[in-house]
Amino acid sequence: MSVTTPVPAPVLRAAGDSALIVELGDGIAPDLNAAVHRLDRRIADARLPGIVETVPTYRSILVQFDPAVTAAEPLGQALLGLATEMTQAAAEPQLRWIVPVCFGGAHGEDLDEVARRCGLGTEEVVRLHCTADYRVYMLGFSPGFAYLGGLPEMLHQPRRENPRMVTPAGSVMQGGAQAAISPIAMPSGWHLLGRTPARTFDLKREPPFLLAPGDRIRFTAISAAEYDRLDGISGYLPDCETVTPSIALMQGAAA
Amino acid sequence: MTTHLRVAAAGPSSTIQDRGRVGYQRYGVSVAGAADPLLHAAANALVGNRPGEGAVEFTLAGDSVTVEGGPVRIAAAADADLTVDGDPVPGWTSLRLTDGQTLRIGHLRSGMRGYWAVEGGFALQPVLGSVATHIRSRMGGLDGGALKAGDRLPLALDQAADRGEHCLDPSLLPARGGRLRVMLGPQQEYFTPAGIEAFLEEDYTVSHEADRMGCRLDGPAIEHARGFNITSDGIPLGAVQVPGTGRPIVLLADRQTTGGYPKIACVVGPDVAALAQMRPGERLRFAAVDAAEAGRIQARHRELVDGLPALLQSAGGFALYDSGRLLGFNLIGGAVTGWD
Numbered sequence: 001m002s003v004t005t006p007v008p009a010p011v012l013r014a015a016g017d018s019a020l021i022v023e024l025g026d027g028i029a030p031d032l033n034a035a036v037h038r039l040d041r042r043i044a045d046a047r048l049p050g051i052v053e054t055v056p057t058y059r060s061i062l063v064q065f066d067p068a069v070t071a072a073e074p075l076g077q078a079l080l081g082l083a084t085e086m087t088q089a090a091a092e093p094q095l096r097w098i099v100p101v102c103f104g105g106a107h108g109e110d111l112d113e114v115a116r117r118c119g120l121g122t123e124e125v126v127r128l129h130c131t132a133d134y135r136v137y138m139l140g141f142s143p144g145f146a147y148l149g150g151l152p153e154m155l156h157q158p159r160r161e162n163p164r165m166v167t168p169a170g171s172v173m174q175g176g177a178q179a180a181i182s183p184i185a186m187p188s189g190w191h192l193l194g195r196t197p198a199r200t201f202d203l204k205r206e207p208p209f210l211l212a213p214g215d216r217i218r219f220t221a222i223s224a225a226e227y228d229r230l231d232g233i234s235g236y237l238p239d240c241e242t243v244t245p246s247i248a249l250m251q252g253a254a255a
Numbered sequence: 256m257t258t259h260l261r262v263a264a265a266g267p268s269s270t271i272q273d274r275g276r277v278g279y280q281r282y283g284v285s286v287a288g289a290a291d292p293l294l295h296a297a298a299n300a301l302v303g304n305r306p307g308e309g310a311v312e313f314t315l316a317g318d319s320v321t322v323e324g325g326p327v328r329i330a331a332a333a334d335a336d337l338t339v340d341g342d343p344v345p346g347w348t349s350l351r352l353t354d355g356q357t358l359r360i361g362h363l364r365s366g367m368r369g370y371w372a373v374e375g376g377f378a379l380q381p382v383l384g385s386v387a388t389h390i391r392s393r394m395g396g397l398d399g400g401a402l403k404a405g406d407r408l409p410l411a412l413d414q415a416a417d418r419g420e421h422c423l424d425p426s427l428l429p430a431r432g433g434r435l436r437v438m439l440g441p442q443q444e445y446f447t448p449a450g451i452e453a454f455l456e457e458d459y460t461v462s463h464e465a466d467r468m469g470c471r472l473d474g475p476a477i478e479h480a481r482g483f484n485i486t487s488d489g490i491p492l493g494a495v496q497v498p499g500t501g502r503p504i505v506l507l508a509d510r511q512t513t514g515g516y517p518k519i520a521c522v523v524g525p526d527v528a529a530l531a532q533m534r535p536g537e538r539l540r541f542a543a544v545d546a547a548e549a550g551r552i553q554a555r556h557r558e559l560v561d562g563l564p565a566l567l568q569s570a571g572g573f574a575l576y577d578s579g580r581l582l583g584f585n586l587i588g589g590a591v592t593g594w595d
Contacts, residue, residue: 013441016521017549019491021441026486055280055489057513062280062489067553072546139283140487140513143392183283184392201282203382203394209282 010039010083012076013060018052018067022079023060028177030149032059033137037214038092042082050075056213057138058147096216098239099181101172101194102227103129108194110160114174117157126221128152129172129193134179134217139209144183144201146211151179163189170196172219181211194221197230198238205235216243257378258324258413262406263357269313270388270467271377271396271408272508274306279383280489280512287387287395290467290508290531291368293428293560294332298370300563301330301349301421309379309386310372311402317360317369318402326353328415333369334425336361348422348570349374351415366532375412389509391468420570427566429559431529433539437495437520438549442485445517446497450478454495454519455541459503463535467509470530472539476501477519487515493522495541507531523549525556 013021024039025032040056043063050070055062065075103126104111115122134148141147151174159175164187167173171182175190182188183201196219200210211217222230230236272295275288289295289312296306304310311318317335330349331337337344338359344350352358363369379386379397388396397406443451459474483499490496494506496516505522506514507530522530523544533539544552 014438014521014546015441015489015491015518016438016493017523017546017553019489019521021488023441023488028486053278053280055512057488058486060488062491064280064491067550068557071550138487138513139281141283141511143279143282143284143394145283208383213281 010080012080014072015062017072019062019064020072020076020079021060021062022083024083025059028058028137028149030135033135033149034214035086036061039083039086040213041092042086043079046078046082048075048078057140058149093242093244094214094216095212096218096241096243097198097211098241099172099196099198099217099219100222100226100230100238101129101196101219102222102224103172103194105224107224107227108172108192110191111193114155114157114191114193118155120154125155125193128155129179130219130221132179132219134219136211136213136215136217137178138213139211142184142186144209144211145186146181146183146200146217148179148181148217149177151177153177157191159189160191163187164192167192168195170199172196181217195227196238197227197233197236199236210237256324258322258327258410259407260320260327260329260373260410261323262402262404262408263319263321264359264404265402265406266313266316266318266360268315269311269318269402270390270400271309271379271402272312272387273309273385275387275508276383276385276389276395283512284383284394285389285392285509285512286492287389287467288385288508289370289387291370291528293525293528293556294368295370295372296560296563297347297423297428298330298332298372300567301332301347301423302328302372302374303349303416303418303421304372304374304376306560306563308372308376310370310376313360313369313371314367316362317371319357319359320408321357322352322354323407324354324410324413325356326351326415327410327412328352328374328420329358329371330421331360331369331371332423332425333360333371334364334366335369345422345570347425349420351420367534368532373410373412374415375410378409378411391509421567422570423563423567431532433533433537435526435530435539435541436523436544436549436552437493437526437541438523438546439520439543440518441488441521442517443519445479445481445483445485446519447478447480450480450497450501451519453477454503455543458538458540461530461533461535461537461539462502465535467507467531469504469506469510470533471502471504473502477503479517483516485515485517487513490514490518491521492524493527494518495520495522505530523552525552
């Protein structure tokens with residue numbers, strides 16, 4: 001765990017007649033995002049009357065409420081209370097998905113280019129991706145699209161100058177300081193590193209979303225033959241383990 | 256045989272909508288749902304449905320549908336000419352159509368969007384709890400797309416209930432003006448005082464870049480104080496985001512769940528629907544209200560939607576409710592002012 005920074009006092013922001021934003025800070029940082037997800041869990045557990053849904057993001061939570069049931073003022077006070085009490089929160093176990101990826105070649109057309117830009121061998125790029133401890137910072141953009149934080153700094157590269165109009169479902173990509181797993185075929189300017197046979201969004205599955213905000217990810221490299229084998233298994237799900245956040249992460253989030 | 260409506264001709268953009276897909280924005284799923292919940296609820300009320308039942312939202316021009324089976328009770332909430340098998344029929348009135356009859360809904364004389372509903376709604380499998388169509392993610396409705404000629408819409412009721420028809424006098428609905436009430440925030444500090452002043456004091460015009468996702472406005476540029484990139488956060492309905500051009504975009508039902516442009520303000524719910532009914536070239540002005548006033552606006556709007564059934568009259572000309580009852584709902588005779 002790198003240096004942890006204290007999370008500043010929570011700020012409440014107006015967001016129209018049916019929503020509030022609880023902001024825990026700014027920027028993209030693991031301890032800040034961990035605090036967001038712990039607060040999101042606390043809000044769910046508190047079952048405050050009138051909350052319709054919450055949208056946790058990198059550094060804030062959009063709380064949508066039913067104005068027929070509650071008003072912004074009392075709800076805002078309750079949310080601030082939950083955010084302030086978080087200093088006593090215990091570590092919550094998290095899910096870590098072990099996501100198999102076939103890197104390079106037809107499965108990841110930009111792997112060689114990323115390696116060249118970073119001045120690394122392709123094996124080194126793959127090794128770095130497979131040792132990184134990724135966190136699902138948030139889901140957005142399209143159903144099930146997971147923004148992953150934790151891309152090793154030596155891999156950071158600007159997006160492609162010329163976005164592709166279509167990238168295949170299951171693409172493992174990187175753009176700027178972030179990585180992502182794409183749920184469906186979509187346009188993207190991110191660099192394609194590989195492909196996973198794990199489907200992160202499938203309406204025929206219950207629940208349809210594999211990843212939740214706050215989950216952790218570890219990639220593991222597989223061969224093209226193994227990709228084909230797993231891809232042929234109907235309803236294939238990757239392995240998953242339960243992990244407890246490190247003490248350093250906790251202290252950073254609670255400071 | 257299940258009763259169907261066959262789409263003989265579809266309007267330019269007609270989709271099945273309900274109140275939207277609630278609870279999945281955290282997974283990146285857009286809410287969607289009716290752009291104008293009031294007229295959507297009015298169409299449903301006319302055929303005796305609950306307000307959130309799936310109904311068709313059409314854009315600028317309506318659809319032609321032919322009954323297969325039936326009879327079917329159907330009604331349009333729209334300022335448009337209607338015909339059944341070529342003969343004019345009244346709008347804002349429920350109709351009982353029999354096997355083979357075709358209802359044609361013409362062009363809207365005013366507004367951007369109209370609605371038609373069938374008694375009992377459509378027999379469609381909800382996706383993530385909703386039948387609302389979101390075309391960008393191909394979700395909901397009929398295979399996630401707009402209606403097209405040849406589509407067959409399965410109905411939940413094989414036969415319309417045996418009862419009289421209802422009509423609604425649209426003049427009882429509040430007039431909508433070009434004044435959109437907003438609550439400032441969540442990121443008003445990203446704008447200079449001059450930028451906020453322009454936003455609240457100048458006229459803006461609905462541009463041609465307007466769809467169910469958002470409505471881009473033309474008008475004075477809104478000056479940023481500290482760049483136009485924020486760390487992406489959630490986007491509520493009606494959020495006014497201001498990208499680098501300084502031209503505001505109001506985000507509507509099909510909006511993306513998260514975004515990285517600063518949001519100067521959020522339009523209050525009922526006025527978001529009013530904007531969704533404005534055509535390119537129409538002028539508007541924003542007016543700031545506080546949370547308490549926004550809450551009152553919402554409450555009055557809820558009362559209006561809940562009271563729609565009480566506004567219905569027998570299509571034979573007999574009032575279903577006496578005027579004293581109507582006044583009790585606080586909905587007519589000047590009890591409602593403006594678009595409240």
